[in-house]
Amino acid sequence: MTKTLWAPWRLEYIKQAGEQTECVFCEEAAGNLAEGETLLVRMGAAAVAILNKYPYSSGHLMVAPRRHVGSLAELTDEEALEIHRLAVAAIGALDRVYGPGGFNLGWNLGHIAGAGIADHVHLHVVPRWSGDTNFMPVLADVKVLPEHLLETRDRLRAGWE
Ligand SMILES: [Zn+2]
Numbered sequence: 001m002t003k004t005l006w007a008p009w010r011l012e013y014i015k016q017a018g019e020q021t022e023c024v025f026c027e028e029a030a031g032n033l034a035e036g037e038t039l040l041v042r043m044g045a046a047a048v049a050i051l052n053k054y055p056y057s058s059g060h061l062m063v064a065p066r067r068h069v070g071s072l073a074e075l076t077d078e079e080a081l082e083i084h085r086l087a088v089a090a091i092g093a094l095d096r097v098y099g100p101g102g103f104n105l106g107w108n109l110g111h112i113a114g115a116g117i118a119d120h121v122h123l124h125v126v127p128r129w130s131g132d133t134n135f136m137p138v139l140a141d142v143k144v145l146p147e148h149l150l151e152t153r154d155r156l157r158a159g160w161e
Contacts, residue, residue: 025050025120029066039149041156042089047082049090049125051153054116056126059098059152061090064122072107072121083123089160090125097159100127 027033028040028050039051041061052060063086065079075083091103104126108115115122 023068023117023120024053025062025064025066025117025122026068029064036150039153041093041153042086042160044082044086046076046079047086049086051149051156052124053149055149057100057128058148059094059100059127059156061094061125061156062122063087063090063125064120068120070119070121072109075121087123087125090156092161093156093159094125094127097155098127101130102128104128 025048028038029043029048031040031043033040039053040048041051042049044066046067047063047065049061049063052062063083065075065083067079069075087105094100094103104124106124106126107121108124109118109121111118
């Protein structure tokens with residue numbers, strides 16, 4: 001199980017490659033998406049927390065600056081601080097709502113590292129369960145229904161402090 005820990009990011013990249021036209025982070029940060037399609041969990045002053053449309057596990061969030069920037073070095077102090085705080089708050093909300101056994105947090109920088117959207121940096125917050133292959137038995141075959149993501153979104157919004 002652990003040997004494939006970071007491989008799922010590749011899946012995100014594969015699925016989004018070729019169909020990605022707009023930048024999802026910029027779309028979410030602009031707040032223009034309808035309530036029935038937005039995966040925004042938290043809008044901050046300088047950063048946002050959104051659900052991953054292609055989650056590795058249920059509740060898989062991404063935290064990104066609202067500005068379209070492609071490298072960590074470009075983040076302002078305010079953005080870096082808010083990304084950190086949103087990640088902490090996301091862990092808190094996930095703990096309250098789902099109670100996972102642990103988390104993986106990570107940045108994938110560049111397509112070669114598995115970043116699906118390489119030119120808008122984002123921090124993955126991935127809840128992990130003991131034996132979480134049970135949670136999503138065969139990742140490649142999982143059909144992530146929008147209703148499920150929206151329900152997860154609403155539960156995390158409600159559980160956010
Ligand atoms: Zn962007």
